[in-house]
Amino acid sequence: MMNRYGDDKGVGSRRVMKMSFGERLIALLKEEGVSALYSQGDLSMKDIQKHAELEGLKIIGPRHEASGVFMAMGHYVLTGKPQVALGAIGPGQANLLPAAVTAAQEHIPVILMGARRHGRVDRSIRRGRWLYAPLMPMFDAVCKFTAKVDSLDVLDEVVREAFRQALSGTPGPVYIEYDYKLNEISADFSDLLPPARYRALPQPAPQSSISQAADLLRAAKSIVLLGGERVHHSRAHEAFARLARLLKCPVLTTYGGTGALPETDEQWLMYMSRAGQQALADADVLLAAGTCFPELANYGRLRHFSANDKHRQVIVIEPDAAAVGVNRPVDIALVGAVDLVLEQLIAALAGGPAFAPHRQLPAWRQDYLRERQAMLDGLPRTNRIYPGRLMAEARKAVPEDAIIVVDGGLTMLYQHACFQKTSTDFLYTANFSHLGTGLGLAIGAGIATQGRRPICLLSGDGALGFHLMDFETAVRHKLPLVVILNDDQALGAEMAQHMEHIGHQIEVAFGPVRYSDIAIAMGGFGVYVDKLEDIVPAVRQAFASGRPAIVHVATDQDASYAYMPPYIEELVSWLEADPTSDGA
CATH class of the missing domain: 3.40.50.970 (Thiamin diphosphate (ThDP)-binding fold, Pyr/PP domains)
Known part of the structure; x- marks a missing residue:
């Protein structure tokens, strides 16, 4: 009996399927929602590319592997789904490295895969090895997780751990190095597992924290909503806009959060504008969604944030508990996926009395528009x-x-x-x-x-x-x-x-x-x-x-x-x- 993943042998209640390296890898990637491989054509990934094409994945060949990583990053920002960038033996692997640094600093999960000479070459003590460099220590310094795949019996667990690490806490790139000779090998595999069986899916914040935040927002006299890059990464634009409408407050964005709310929106103010500074100085509650308060946002405590900071309470929506409070103290941490937490807050606030329109927001918006026009003129x-x-x-x-x-x-x-x-x-x-x-x-x-x-x-x-x-x-x-x-x-x-x-x-x-x-x-x-x-x-x-x-x-x-x-x-x-x- 055959299925789309190979020969189905059936052992008791557990199916055993004969699959090649590329066939199994693509099946694992599809389970995680991967839809594109950013990879030049190469002999060291021929079985991967063969089965990617058969399974309907898009294959995009960049002219440089680093550019392929940037493509995978752009794909993720528009979908919230990690994609795969591959590098061929030796130089192709090395070309992935500088872009891996960028993905790490931008907190973007990319699954990097590099082909390597076969295991004996990797383990031998030689000089002048063709198309070879010991790159794993370099990727170790940059990526959240690295692993070698020298045999098919570890393929499933390595790929699953790669996604587990890439998406947990603060997201980032991971690197899998595989023996290129695996392209010629098949093995028996058991049934595929859905991601929910081997890693935690995005989680909401504890309801007690949501209630605390809702109470603080309802008691506030002047709220500012700040949007960061994770509004983009979690594709939470619509929920972010609905929360802004509910709160009827000024909205600022960090550099990475630019566009979380369109700049033409009547609630949006430029952080560096006079109006943006006034909104911050006036705020007694700052609700920050999906930002670590980066240096270009003055760590959320310096320059314009410093005005009235002692009398301002700060609520953060942050998926990574380890990132809370690093760049500035916070009062309430809503630890959970940005999109889910925004929906939780909306639900908690929508049931009560409507928020009054911010008394100064229309004047601040007009002041910002005048300032912008004067700047352009x-x-x-x-x-x-x-x-x-x-x-x-x-x-x-x-x-x-x-x-x-x-x-x-x-x-x-x-x-x-x-x-x-x-x-x-x-x-x-x-x-x-x-x-x-x-x-x-x-x-x-x-x-x-x-x-x-x-x-x-x-x-x-x-x-x-x-x-x-x-x-x-x-x-x-x-x-x-x-x-x-x-x-x-x-x-x-x-x-x-x-x-x-x-x-x-x-x-x-x-x-x-x-x-x-x-x-x-x-x-x-x-x-x-x-x-x-x-x-x-x-x-x-x-x-x-x-x-x-x-x-x-x-x-x-x-x-x-x-x-x-x-x-x-x-x-x-x-x-x-x-x-x-x-x-x-």
């Missing part, structure tokens, strides 16, 4: 395009429901101030700020949404250059991706520091490159813009082209040091805000 007018004006113009043409991805140094600062987020999906490496991640994140987001939503990558030229060849990957998979390129022919943040400290730049400026022509050469759409008034029609044309596109905008290189980005003092406040920091 005051942007420098230069002979070449000022990057802030690029962002403001691009916003007029980018579809409102587009997934927004950001990559770059000063580019991130310009978009944060000038490019209003109108959708809930925003991807950026907000903790590690790793240049070169953007194209991979955008491709992963496109694969996750199966090309049904437009994607906009706002990137600097320095950042795009790291993995530019993966634009061809976007073309190959026909993704609706438009890159809006802020090309100042420099690493802008470094240029500013060199000009201030040295008086001239040293290897932070680039020669002229027509990125739009590169896009065309790879089979995409490209357009070059050097006039402000041409930005809107060029972006619209790019989205209408039906192909991956690069809108190459030539911007003012001098802007990085002649005109500081809006809110620059706030944006770099992490340098000096923490009295325990060394300022570096």
Whole structure:
């Protein structure tokens, strides 16, 4: 008798199935909701890729393995499901490592798998081994869990432990190294287990803590709701918005939480704005959902958070009990999955009297809008395009429901101030700020949404250059991706520091490159813009082209040091805000 997983031998009440290495691995991954493998084609993963294709998984071949990890990260943020990135023997494994660091710092679970020479080569004492390096200690230092699979009898338990560790506590990457000769081997396996049989699924918070939090919120005079990156990771946008509507309070977001509530929402205030600062100073209760209070949010206790902090009580929604209270003291910890805890709070609050509209929120919102308009009106007018004006113009043409991805140094600062987020999906490496991640994140987001939503990558030229060849990957998979390129022919943040400290730049400026022509050469759409008034029609044309596109905008290189980005003092406040920091 046969089943879709191989020969069914049936031993008593327990089925025994003959399955190859790749066949069993894909079956295990499918049980966990994996829908894509980010992997170049290679002999060391041929059986994995064969059965992935047979079982309907998407296989995306990046031009560099690190970019494949970034793609898996983007896929996770759009679905809440960990995906798999693979590296071939030796160099392919090594290329996974730098991106594993980023996944760890961004708290994103990725299942990393690296092929290795067979066990005897691994254990031998030799010099000059072909396609070999002892990489496990390096992955040990970065990943939450690492393991070797040298025989099929441990495959199930290793994969299950990998998911168990990747998703428990603070999520993060895990690494499985397997003997490439397993591609030629089959073995007997018992029935697959559903994930609920071998790991704890997301848990709600204790009801006693929910009741305490509800009582505190009902007694509060002025509440602020703060959204972090885990609102995105848990796909809790709708519940977060419903809680905001219920509380009728100001809503702020961290950098990683940008878009948890669209910035066009009448309850949203920019943290660094005058109105955002006033809302914090006035608040006697702060409800923080899905954030560890990172350094770029001043640890939730410094700068603007310090005003009235002694008289403010703090409620946190945090899945990892070990993360509670690390960056700032808290009063009530709701330890549980962000999406589940938000629903618990809504249920606990919805049954009582309605919250009164916040008395000052309409005035604060209007003050913020006036401040924002004055900032936009005051942007420098230069002979070449000022990057802030690029962002403001691009916003007029980018579809409102587009997934927004950001990559770059000063580019991130310009978009944060000038490019209003109108959708809930925003991807950026907000903790590690790793240049070169953007194209991979955008491709992963496109694969996750199966090309049904437009994607906009706002990137600097320095950042795009790291993995530019993966634009061809976007073309190959026909993704609706438009890159809006802020090309100042420099690493802008470094240029500013060199000009201030040295008086001239040293290897932070680039020669002229027509990125739009590169896009065309790879089979995409490209357009070059050097006039402000041409930005809107060029972006619209790019989205209408039906192909991956690069809108190459030539911007003012001098802007990085002649005109500081809006809110620059706030944006770099992490340098000096923490009295325990060394300022570096």
